[in-house]
Amino acid sequence: MIMGNGAKDFSDEELAALRADFPILQRIGRGGQPIAYFDASATSQKPNVVIDAEADFYRLRNGAVHRGTHLLGDESTSVYEDGRASLAAFINGRSDEVVWTKNATEAINLVALSIGHASCGRGGEAATSLAIGPGDRIVVTQAEHHANLVPWQELCARTGAELTWLNLLPDGTIDGDCLDVITPNTRLVAFTHVSNVTGAISPVDLIVSKARSVGALVLLDTCQSSAHMPVDVASLGVDFAVFSSHKMLGPTGVGALWGRRELLNAMPPVLTGGSMIAHVTMDHAEYMPPPERFEAGSQPIAQIAGWSAALDYLRTVGMDRVVAHEEAITRRLLEGISSVDGVRILGPLSQTNRIGVVAFAVEGVHPHDVGQVMDGEDVAVRVGHHCAIPLHTHFGVRSSARASASLVSTGDEVDRLVESLSRVRSYFGGV
Known part of the structure; x- marks a missing residue:
């Protein structure tokens, strides 16, 4: 490193x-x-502290979040929101920019599907800036995990946008001389922070700088980096980043999307139902602001408790x-x-x-x-x-x-x- x-x-x-x-x-x-x-x-x-945190939640605090005024409901909500703040602090982001998902794959799909909805006219005027279609381009790399490739293939198939990629050098590292595929019609660049095959760290600064020069958004997959090195979303300069608890000493079944607040505000929801609604009539729904807008249904609260303990453990050890x-x-x-x-x-x-x-x-x-x-x-x-x-x-x-x-x-x-x-x-x- x-x-x-x-x-x-x-x-x-x-x-x-x-x-x-x-x-x-x-x-x-x-x-x-x-x-x-x-x-x-x-x-x-x-570590034991993670195992104990998840078990202790069920033993002592189990309740539904944001849905009651009794003690267990209040404590569950505190666990849920304190966990959000903990992850935000760990990555140098804001709590209202952290969206809970069930894994990093879902977090990537959330962004792809939301852009797809915006491209179909959902989300109102705010979402129009996210819409893509024929003539637009999404750029990935040949080093991507399928989770950061297939969702973009599907989005391009639905919208008519073009998918292209950064090539690799013989040793599997990203070719810094092929950045010209990030053209003025590029709307999004999605790439891995660290390859899950080669272990190579991507040239984040080069790719982000090129994307910024053409006005493209950037999504970073941190699954192979966030347990092995400091990840500072502000310093990295990206627009979205995805995280996986079970890669970071935490439980399975929970991940997160970090996104810049103004982008989350513009994004239409993907999953709809309970917990993300501000008001409903029989023919219309109004949605909560982010991050609740993207957190429909019951959430993995015990797993969030375990992930919080994992983050505390990594902080104590020192990245x-x-x-x-x-x-x-x-x-x-x-x-x-x-x-x-x-x-x-x-x-x-x-x-x-x-x-x-x-x-x-x-x-x-x-x-x-x-x-x-x-x-x-x-x-x-x-x-x-x-x-x-x-x-x-x-x-x-x-x-x-x-x-x-x-x-x-x-x-x-x-x-x-x-x-x-x-x-x-x-x-x-x-x-």
């Missing part, structure tokens, strides 16, 4: 204390050892310390995996401008077989196309295995991963 903040890696004692907070790290795998977990990009493990630790782990992962004969890393080989997400292909061995062999030695890696088929196509492979580290990964676990990987090819009769 290139944070350069001077923070120090955790000492052995500090890392051991952190690991003690995560009960699942004591889980014994099929091979009889504690599982070395290298699948944090898929989902992070949870600068997380960066320093993962920088050391990334270096060890890259050096170790690249030393194994017959293994090709998909992505940059230098730790500069990347995090500890390392996808790799083993010569002559299917990724699922790689994963099964390593699982037999209690090393957990991801296998498949990681919901990024176009990126794998760029590398000329159908799928890969992927090791992704977290703030509690250890050097010894990296060594176990490398040792296990070094035995894969021989297991299948390779060299």
Whole structure:
């Protein structure tokens, strides 16, 4: 990574204390050892404070938000809104700019569907600035997770707008020389902060600057960055950003959209029903202002309680310390995996401008077989196309295995991963 903040890696004692907070790290795998977990990009493990916060909500505070005057209803509403404020503070945004969703995928779809509604004339005069149609362009990159590609394909199919993309260099990083695809008719640029395959950090400043020069909006997918580095939406200069709790030590089932207030005000709702209505007659409805406008129905309050605890945990640890630790782990992962004969890393080989997400292909061995062999030695890696088929196509492979580290990964676990990987090819009769 290139944070350069001077923070120090955790000492052995500090890392051991952190690991003690995560009960699942004591889980014994099929091979009889504690599982070395290298699948944090898929989902992070949870510290006790997160597990306890979610359980304690149900034990002590369970009630419906914004719907009653009794004690439990008031306390539930406080949990709900305090969680919003907590996430806003964590990303340097405003509370009224944070919309709860069930995951980051829904947050991206919320923006895409709302733009689609605006393009069909919904939302009144305020929404006309968001409308797109034939002659307009949306730009993504070849490095996107399907969640930040398919919704834009669908929006373009519905509206007649054109979808195009930023190409990649051979190592899978975004080609900074192809920004001319962001043309004056570009209305939106959507891209990942960090690739979930290569671990490469996108050139946010370059892309945002180009988008601004043509008046395009920018949506940033932070799913692979927000648990690994500070994310400051004000400094990043984007218009929308999406977040995923379960990637950030929090529970599954809750995510968030951050959007600039004036854009949220202009956006027509997507899901409609209870909790987002200001007034209803039999033939007309008036909607609440954001963020409530986008939060129809019952919400995942217990999960928000858990996510708040996760954010507090990350604040206490310090994101600068997380960066320093993962920088050391990334270096060890890259050096170790690249030393194994017959293994090709998909992505940059230098730790500069990347995090500890390392996808790799083993010569002559299917990724699922790689994963099964390593699982037999209690090393957990991801296998498949990681919901990024176009990126794998760029590398000329159908799928890969992927090791992704977290703030509690250890050097010894990296060594176990490398040792296990070094035995894969021989297991299948390779060299």
